Amino acid sequence: MCGVRAVIQRVDGARVDVDDDEVGVIEGPGLLILVGVTHTDGEAQARRLANKAYDMRLFGGEVSAADLGLPVLVVSQFTLYADTRKGRRPTWDAAAPGPVAEPLVAVVADELRLRGAHVATGRFGAHMRLGLVNDGPVTIVLDVD
DSSP states (O other), X not given: OOOEEEEEEEEEEEEXXXXXXXXXXXXXXXXXXXXXXXXXXOHHHHHHHHHHHHHSOOBTTTBOHHHHTOOEEEEEOGGGGOBOSSXXXXXXXXXXXXXXXXXXXXXXXXXXXXXXXXXXXXXXXXXXXXXXXXXXXXXXXXXXX
């Protein structure tokens, strides 16, 4: 396994709804970070992922979200660990169960808050609907060992 995995999107606004209720929103430029956790991950990997994502130079002029003080929407997404090598039905064996994954997704959000970011989140384990304007488009896959 390769550790905490994320899909990072540079956005011009993003929101997440659960049951038609908005649970998280960022307005204007920022990052949407979809986080997947596997069985062997720990807090150190989650913190590294948060810092690497926030410091990644994804904005004009080779600057990061941290440089600009931009907001971040963090959403758990176990499907990032889908195994699609066989057949047409993905398996989720590599995805960590909720009691392992939920606290580590929270660590990502908390680490970003410690850095001064405004952080919105989804709701762990819920069926969520995401809306975003991908700016660029810029989409990065990040694996942190």
